[in-house]
Amino acid sequence: MLFSRGFSRISAIPRKSLFGFILSRSAGPSQSAFSNQYVHSTIKVCGGRGTPSWSLPSLLGLGRQIHQSSSVIEEELDPFSLVADELSLVANRLRAMVVAEVPKLASAAEYFFKLGVEGKRFRPTVLLLMATALNVHLLEPAAAGVGDFLTTELRTRQQSIAEITEMIHVASLLHDDVLDDADKRRGIGSLNAVMGNKLAVLAGDFLLSRACVALAALKNTEVVSLIATVVENLVIGETMQMNASSEQLFSMEYYMQKTYYKTASLISNSCKAIALLAGQTTEVAMLAFEYGKNLVCILVYVSLPSTHHKLQDLHASR
Ligand code: FPP
Ligand code: MG
Numbered sequence: 001m002l003f004s005r006g007f008s009r010i011s012a013i014p015r016k017s018l019f020g021f022i023l024s025r026s027a028g029p030s031q032s033a034f035s036n037q038y039v040h041s042t043i044k045v046c047g048g049r050g051t052p053s054w055s056l057p058s059l060l061g062l063g064r065q066i067h068q069s070s071s072v073i074e075e076e077l078d079p080f081s082l083v084a085d086e087l088s089l090v091a092n093r094l095r096a097m098v099v100a101e102v103p104k105l106a107s108a109a110e111y112f113f114k115l116g117v118e119g120k121r122f123r124p125t126v127l128l129l130m131a132t133a134l135n136v137h138l139l140e141p142a143a144a145g146v147g148d149f150l151t152t153e154l155r156t157r158q159q160s161i162a163e164i165t166e167m168i169h170v171a172s173l174l175h176d177d178v179l180d181d182a183d184k185r186r187g188i189g190s191l192n193a194v195m196g197n198k199l200a201v202l203a204g205d206f207l208l209s210r211a212c213v214a215l216a217a218l219k220n221t222e223v224v225s226l227i228a229t230v231v232e233n234l235v236i237g238e239t240m241q242m243n244a245s246s247e248q249l250f251s252m253e254y255y256m257q258k259t260y261y262k263t264a265s266l267i268s269n270s271c272k273a274i275a276l277l278a279g280q281t282t283e284v285a286m287l288a289f290e291y292g293k294n295l296v297c298i299l300v301y302v303s304l305p306s307t308h309h310k311l312q313d314l315h316a317s318r
Contacts, residue, residue: 080121083128090124090162097163097210108195108203109210112170117186123169123267124162126295130271130288131158134278157277160214164227165270167211172234172266174204179238222276226269237262259297268292 080087095113100106112119135154176182177190178197184190192200208231215227240248240258248254271292275285 079129080125082132083125086128086159087121087124090128090159090166091118091121093159094163094166097167097214098207100206104195104199105202105206108191108199109206111191111194111203112173112186117188119186121166123165123270126267126292127158127162127165127270127274130274130291131155131278134275134280134284134288137278154277157218158274160218161223161270161273161277164211164214165266167207167214168227168231168234169266171204171207171211172238174200174207176238178204179242218277220277223273226273226276230266230269233261233265237265256297260293264293264296267296 091113095110098106098109098113100109111117135158138152138154173185174191177185178192178200181192182190183193190200191203195203211227215224218224237258237260240254240261244254244258268289269292272285272289275288280288
């Protein structure tokens, strides 16, 4: 089964997490009962039980296809191991980036970047895999001479997007834990519970400011604009959740809109940023954006197969 090792490594993720589903292109009509703008395909949602499977590697262009006679066999690949070295690099760089002059702020800001509490590293993994998929043109003969693509400036800039994304994500969680008065995060005491609300808010602000500095260093106004919109979306999504009327609470449209702002916007815009940095066309950048959005919205309904087919068609037409 494709990606089975990768998924088994993250099998402990809570039910509401992204991977708690089975995506089946052959799911019956009962699974596609809700027809809203987010539904383009049939999905079987299993609420975290069972063994997830989906042909993500094909979408990312990572599924090695071995042609034997007329049949095509897809080899198993572990998505995490494909970028394991880079994930460590990103994690180390993140630890260095959140160092602050004031000791109290430093220990607060680094709290969730310490070994063992880095989380699932889902976002950096997706973004680095997206970079691999979208940098393929650099491996074409015409681009020969650009050197080892993993060490090019482009790849470093894309790694920077993964770092910025992770800092914004952690900053939003620090603020969220204050708003929710949470006492636990990633298996340890939440920062607000350990160091108090004030320091937790300031640590979130600090991470956000470090993310801004890293973003500015990319000197790409379109990418800056995308990520700035993400921060705005996070705030809107959180406010929508806090202030939902009872009618809105039962509205699927409201729920999906809130979910986009609060959860999907970050990964979708970051995927788009990866594409833009790779010099991809607006069309490909939009597909990268849709991929990120659908990866999150897949919790309920998804248009991943249609995005998948669009990407396949695009590749076939080249
Ligand atoms: C988790 O929600 C929270 C988020 C995904 C985003 C929260 C966003 C803000 C607080 C806006 C401020 C943003 C920045 C960048 C500082 P949850 O409570 O549903 O999930 P949980 O169980 O992980 O806490
Ligand atoms: Mg919360």
